Amino acid sequence: MPVAPTVQDIAAAREALAVADPALARAHAQTPVFEWRLRPGGYEGLFRMIVEQQVSVAAAASIWARTVAGLGGSVTPEAVLGQDAEGLRAFGLSGQKVKYGQEIARAQVEGRVDLQHMQTLSDEDAITALTAIKGVGKWTAETYLMFCEGRLNVFPGGDVALQEAMRWADRAELRPNEKQAYVRAEIWRPYRGVAAHLLWGWYGGVRRGEIALEDIGL
Structure with a gap:
């Protein structure tokens, strides 16, 4: 079974990231301690x-609750395949999401x-x-493996919020594209996922007005 990194694991990784890349030091200093909230995985986790x-967020919670209830409380491949497309759409799912x-x-x-057993890979x-x-898609696969x-x-x-936070960290005029973001993140191995969490936390704090950034062309 997957195990979430501990608060201590994350703290150590954040310290290592700030030392390895001074551009992350400001994000590290300004972003409070956070936990890695592991979500249920398997078929249910990916479908969700x-x-x-x-x-x-509200619509997603409502649709998911209706889906779980409609499938009898257990979201399994067999339960989903036991419903026709119209039955699944009745839960509030779009036609595309039903197909997926x-x-x-x-x-x-x-x-x-x-x-x-994805953890064996x-x-x-x-x-x-x-x-x-x-x-x-790739973003879905990556976030599934993270969360x-x-x-x-x-x-x-390819996450736009991460790209924007990377722009802030590097005090750059332009946001990196997906290819550039992967290249930029190489220095953060083996803690690229922790760097992503850190940048997301920093981004959210700035957007909520909890963290102030000096003028870098925002």
């Missing part, structure tokens, strides 16, 4: 991440992916296995 994309949920379920049932192999499923498996070195370079 798909359901929650591109909707508000069914495709992930078929991949699990047919043995094309083993979501219960390296980060790279796990991302490859997940993105081979129709509907699972559902607690992987410390996975970095979703």
Whole structure:
């Protein structure tokens, strides 16, 4: 079973990141201690991440609650495949998310992916296995491995909030694109996932007005 990094693990990783890359030192100094909140994984965890994309937090919670209830309290590949598309759409799922949920379920049932034992794969192999499923993009695969498996070195370079926080850290005029973000994050190995959490926390604090940034062209 995946185990979330402890507060001590995260603190040590943050210190190492700040030493390895002075650009992260300010984010580290300004961002409070945070925990790594591990979400349920497996089929349920991946399907839920798909359901929650591109909707508000409140809408995602409502749709997911209806989905769980509609499936009898157990979100399994078998339960999803036991419903037709219209039955799943009745829970509030879009047609596209129904297709993706069914495709992930078929991949699990047919043995094309083993979501219960992804931790036996390296980060790279796990991302490859997940993105081979129709509907699972690289960002989804990376965030699943971070939030559902607690992987410390996975970095979703395509995340716009991370890219913006990276711009602030480097005091750059332009936000890095996905390719540039991956290259920039190489110095953060083996704690790229902790760097992502740190930058997200910093970004959120700035956006909420809790953290002030000096003028860097924002």
